[in-house]
Amino acid sequence: MLTSDRAAASDALTPVAEVNSEKLATRAHKRLHKALPELRPGYNMLFVPPVDHILGCFALETRSAPKHRAYFCRVVMPLYRPRAFLVLNYGQRLLGGETVSLSEADLDRTIDRLSEAAQGELDLLRRVRSPKDFLEYVNWDDQPKSPRYRIDLALTHYLAGDAPACREVLEELLARPPNPWWAEQNELAQELMRELNHDPAALTRRIEAWEQSAKKLLQITPPPRRRRVHLPGISARFA
């Protein structure tokens, strides 16, 4: 395989199997949605509505799995991030980290397994709704101390109403010896700190813009409004 695209190269672990597995995953997502109608379909995942700052969803991860198989993941992530893509930073692979078959012959059994696994996780996903819930849900001591994770933590504090804690995390990040590999993230941390101290409205606007962008890209939209149907002979009150 030839590729000159870095992003593609970095994720193309099973390039030939990829196309088929993605299609099979889409079909499995649809079937799982039928089995669990309370979930809503987003982009390559099924999420627990309503979604405000925190996304809780289930996703089939095909790229790291063998051909026509997938890992089933519980994803919990903040939407107030600069880039909108599903990350397993705060989630985990379900079913003990085993893959499931997505092939037609096995699909019924697979959907049963996924459905059962998802049912067992729903309470947790329903509980983690707000930044405050998210703050408590994540064991931050076990997470990497890299800027990406620390900025998540800082903004979670901020949205949970604890600006001093947000400032403390950013200060610690900015006090570290500079690692040039993290230049972009350090710059972001500086901007966040400046906005936090001098222009909180700008920080709020930034967070809102990130969230709106994430919701659009991940197709987390509110449920469509029901059309008002006028049936002849039936009062609008009961329609």
Next chain:
Amino acid sequence: MSSISGRALKRLQRSFGELSLCKSVLVIRPTGHIVRGFMFERTPYKGLFYFWRIVFPLYTQWPIIYLNYSNRLAKGDYIDLSDAEFERSIAVLVDTISSELADLRSIHDPETFLVRFGGPSIEQGYSMRMDAFDAAMTYYLMGKTEFSLNALEYLAGADLALGGVDIRKSRRALLHEMRIDPSACGRKIAELRRRTSEDLPWNRQC
């Protein structure tokens, strides 16, 4: 490999004794850590190909020929290997290869690889133009373990994006091992080289 391009590669090899034909790649011998060579890329058009000069480290994590450090030759134009144009195209390619050989030969070890592709900050331990994992391994092979650890720390702190979870976790594991015993990186490089040699289209003699 297309039989048309295969025939062309065999013809080209006859003109250059130092090149080995390893399946679909004409490789400059000897290959240390860095593969240098030439290959065709198919196009949707019968008989038309692109021609590449390729460079990449054998200690890559990707079991593919990736082109981050490679270039399309002939100004990116098609090479016509149809019967009518075959001989003329081979003559052009012989000239093209001749003009690239000295430069490719100069990229012969991790240090020359880093200098060529790493960008202006390599002395500070940062190679903005190079894949961070490649940079980490390259720095290690140059004896600059601290720089290698910095690059790995960056990778280990990256998001676990769906689709790349395993590879990202393996980088975290490597960083952890290297902090205890830096020679873990040497073992990782040996493992990657072994895998690359098995997966990619050449054998160790190339």
